[in-house]
Amino acid sequence: MAKVRPNPSAYIEEVIEKVKKRNPYEPEFIQAVEEVLKSLAPVFEKHPEYIDENLLERFVEPERQIMFKVPWVDDNGNVQVNRGFRVQFNGAIGPYKGGLRFHPSVYIGIIKFLGFEQILKNALTGLPIGGGKGGSDFDPRGKSDGEVMRFCQSFMIELYRHIGPDIDVPAGDIGVGQREIGYLYGQYRRIKGAFENGVLTGKGLSYGGSLVRLEATGFGIAYFCNEILKHEGTSFEGKTIALSGFGNVTWSTAKKITQLGGKVVTVSGPDGYVYDPDGISGEKIDYLRVMRSSGRDRVQDYADKYGVEFFPGQKPWGVKVDVVIPCATQNEIHLEDAKKIVANGVKFVCEGSNMPCTNEAIEYLQSNGVIVGPSKAANAGGVAVSALEMAQNSMRLSWSEEEVDRRLHEIVVNIYRNAIKAAEEYGFGHNLVAGANIAGFLKVADAMHSQGNY
């Protein structure tokens, strides 16, 4: 007897329950899935065929997840062992694409939440890239260049067999920048005996990197936030902004916001935050890069150098500003932080890091009139320029800085417009969080539907 089709909300609930049951020790993954799925009921109203083919249960299950041993020798001659991961989540619209994260907090649940978000983010860019993510619980803090190199070489000895320019294309994320990508690519090239530089993005310019990739994520965040401000009849001009973190996403966001007339007054690290009332711009932004590459992971160094106030053990969300942009890591804005943000009269929160707000925090912010720019849309500029790097590698040529930046800007503005359009079309008004989920999902769902049940 044919199964009776459940209504969309019941179907979504059923899938969420299965995800919880199958992945009980992965709270970040469950959180990401719940946040996305609760926007999708109107999509299933319009596409009951997706329910019939159980598309959603297939969508929340990674196509492949790989876990491997990474042994390496430290500077004292001790043999260390870390764990490596690559989750190839969904390849319906293109080769798996997404960064590698090296951080002691990494486990399969973190990589799965990031890979899941990446599917929708990559779809939003309009470029042909599927969703994947990887990394390791390796802690780069305090490691020498030689240790990082030996670790990367060992990581690639296993990873190489799972990736390729048309298969899966990793890049950077927390703890992985141009230095690590260089070591990883060097090892890949040695193993393969071929110059397949489309296998990784975020490369140095001398061996196939793209101009503007280093800045792309932050520039994209600033462009996206600028669209939100424009829609509300305002701009960055004269506004104060609280950022968190001090890594690649933070400095590049600060750089573009400063160019657009805003004043960034906070950055943070695992040790606390600093408040710089004169604004973090120019040479101070260069110093953030020096701090990041020092491997110390300490923001207090900024306060010591520039003589500004340092707040140990605190996050910057209690500072009175006009715009809040978290740029460090997941779940950095909890409900209590959201309450402080609302109490300070902040009207705009644009997510720079992946899933920086808990689901309760997003709900609280939105129900108190704050416009939330979701990370999968706001920070998609990074992966978009990665896809442009792949395109340049395939063509064996390089575009100018102006060309890449122009394309990046166009892609980000389109993401904003498509998210708004989807939100309006599916009854979510101006809710960018729902709009981004729906616009990304529609593209992947259509590709999965067309390719049959698998």
Ligand SMILES: NC(=O)C1=CN([C@@H]2O[C@H](COP(=O)(O)OP(=O)(O)OC[C@H]3O[C@@H](n4cnc5c(N)ncnc54)[C@H](O)[C@@H]3O)[C@@H](O)[C@H]2O)C=CC1
């Ligand atoms: N690099 C890229 O192209 C993209 C990065 N992202 C996201 O942006 C965020 C930042 O990434 P990057 O700037 O590339 O990394 P990064 O390694 O350059 O900087 C990470 C920053 O976050 C802080 N941080 C990391 N884990 C923390 C923790 N558990 N508690 C407190 N602070 C912590 C570090 O102190 C550092 O300031 C991450 O959520 C990443 O997934 C999103 C899109 C693209």
Ligand SMILES: O=C(O)CCC(=O)C(=O)O
């Ligand atoms: O550039 C890429 O491939 C991935 C960037 C990334 O990890 C992300 O968008 O979160």
